[in-house]
Amino acid sequence: MRHLLDILDLTPEEIGQLIDTACDIIADPDKYAEKCRRRKLATLFFEPSTRTRLSFEAAMYELGGSVLGFSSSSSSSTSKGESVSDTIKVVSCYADIIAMRHPKEGAPMVASMVSGVPIINAGDGGHNHPTQTLADLLTIYREKGTFENLTIGLCGDLKFGRTVHSLINAMSRYSGVKFVLISPDELKLPDYVTNNVLIKNNIPYEETTDLIGAMPKLDILYMTRVQRERFFNEQDYIRLKDSYILTPDKLENAKSDLCIMHPLPRVNEISVAVDNDPRACYFKQVLNGKYMRMALILKLLEVE
Amino acid sequence: MxxxxxxxxxxxxxxxxxxxxxxxxxxxxxxxxxxxxxxxxxxxxxxxxxxxxxxxxxxxxxxxxxxxxxxxxxxxxxxxxxxxxxxKPDLPERLVDVIKCRNPRCISQDEQELVHIFKLTDRENHVYRCIYCESKGKAHFKR
CATH class of the missing domain: 3.30.70.140 (Aspartate carbamoyltransferase regulatory subunit, N-terminal domain)
Structure with missing residues (x-):
């Protein structure tokens, strides 16, 4: 039985297979409409989420399966003090596969230790968000046709941005990839990612606070939201939340085939005026996320 | 003496x-x-x-x-x-309930009776990280 806790649980070959499956689903969705008939996905969202939960649910419905679960810890037994382990032991009696989001880092790992069914990490605090990365990877693949020789700018909250950490982990395994890390000093990439991934693997990277200066060299610009829920101190959040706002004028020196990505939801870090730019790919990411989650559910349920 | x-x-x-x-x-x-x-x-x-x-x-x-x-x-x-x-004891690959994770966002802070486990990630610099949240283990002692 396999779980997906971290994007590195999947080899590059397995990611390639998931992308192949996702592309096949896109080409012929009817072929997959009954693949998960009589199978149940539990979506356990101990932390509020709209798009990730709906994406998982849409994915399972499109595979012919059904869905059960809860969308906040207040509507689960967690509010009565139940542990993650106990919740998972109970739910794995009802469902064939579990997608869980939890505000505490490592909660899906704890779940995987006791679960009788596959666990998918749908986000654990500021730690990991591997299925967002799968959505990001399919988007990069469909837009660029390759994962190699790309310069990827990551902008905004690189400290708490779990999507950023997972994407760096995933893309570091392809040759010729460079990273430009654009953030205020207070929201720089944590040392465990810098040391354990970038430095350890000799991946070229630069850290800067200058988005406009970095723009011309980028093949991909990955914007992130400064997340209020990750701050203990409201003052720090207010001071940093508007650090980077992408507007059409800041794209003047960008490459014509730049791919602008964002894991969503956005607050104001990408101006709505950018949405009409053909380089804006963030709504394509949403759709790609559903296809990759379909492919992942098939893989973890071992459905041929 | x-x-x-x-x-x-x-x-x-x-x-x-x-x-x-x-x-x-x-x-x-x-x-x-x-x-x-x-x-x-x-x-x-x-x-x-x-x-x-x-x-x-x-x-x-x-x-x-x-x-x-x-x-x-x-x-x-x-x-x-x-x-x-x-x-002479070597640096262990894993530490089980020897040190505690201090990251307030880590599940080990909340989950009842969860064993605190750290793994050795950098032998040269004696760095241990929590298996749940990957935070660096904080030394509780004078070296």
């Missing part, structure tokens, strides 16, 4: 000066009913001074704790007044 040699037991030698009480506490030697001698600031040809712990009974000692807290120590197993085994 003279401390009697032991017949059957363990001598932890070459402890970094000042670390003996930390080892004593982490190894829970206060729970033993046999004689335990703590020798502080004994002369050492290599380090100038060192600490030594003598335990007057064979016990199962947590080698991982020793390897993590003070990797330079040597452990002598004594039987019938003779050293029958001598070894």
């Amino acid at each position: 003279v401390i009697d040699s032991i017949t059957d037991g363990i001598v932890i030698d070459h402890i970094t000066s000042g670390m003996s009480m930390t080892l004593y506490n982490y190894l829970h030697l206060d729970k033993l009913t046999c004689s335990v001698a703590i020798i502080k600031n004994a002369p050492s040809s290599k380090a100038g001074k060192k600490d030594i712990i003598k335990i007057d009974r064979p016990i199962d000692i947590d080698i991982d704790v020793l390897g993590y807290l003070d990797p330079g120590v040597s452990v002598n197993i004594i039987e019938n007044g003779e050293i029958v085994k001598k070894f």
Whole structure:
């Protein structure tokens, strides 16, 4: 039985297979409409989420399966003090596969230790968000046709941005990839990612606070939201939340085939005026996320 | 100062000066009913001074704790007044319930009776990280 806790649980070959499956689903969705008939996905969202939960649910419905679960810890037994382990032991009696989001880092790992069914990490605090990365990877693949020789700018909250950490982990395994890390000093990439991934693997990277200066060299610009829920101190959040706002004028020196990505939801870090730019790919990411989650559910349920 | 040699037991030698009480506490030697001698600031040809712990009974000692807290120590197993085994503990690959994760966002802070586990991620710099949240283990002791 396999779980997906971290994007590195999947080899590059397995990611390639998931992308192949996702592309096949896109080409012929009817072929997959009954693949998960009589199978149940539990979506356990101990932390509020709209798009990730709906994406998982849409994915399972499109595979012919059904869905059960809860969308906040207040509507689960967690509010009565139940542990993650106990919740998972109970739910794995009802469902064939579990997608869980939890505000505490490592909660899906704890779940995987006791679960009788596959666990998918749908986000654990500021730690990991591997299925967002799968959505990001399919988007990069469909837009660029390759994962190699790309310069990827990551902008905004690189400290708490779990999507950023997972994407760096995933893309570091392809040759010729460079990273430009654009953030205020207070929201720089944590040392465990810098040391354990970038430095350890000799991946070229630069850290800067200058988005406009970095723009011309980028093949991909990955914007992130400064997340209020990750701050203990409201003052720090207010001071940093508007650090980077992408507007059409800041794209003047960008490459014509730049791919602008964002894991969503956005607050104001990408101006709505950018949405009409053909380089804006963030709504394509949403759709790609559903296809990759379909492919992942098939893989973890071992459905041929 | 003279401390009697032991017949059957363990001598932890070459402890970094000042670390003996930390080892004593982490190894829970206060729970033993046999004689335990703590020798502080004994002369050492290599380090100038060192600490030594003598335990007057064979016990199962947590080698991982020793390897993590003070990797330079040597452990002598004594039987019938003779050293029958001598070894230096290595840095352990995993630490189970030796140190606690201090990251307030880590699940280990909330989950009932969850075992705190750290894995060695950088042997050269003695870096351990929590298996749940990947935060660096904070040293609770003076090195």
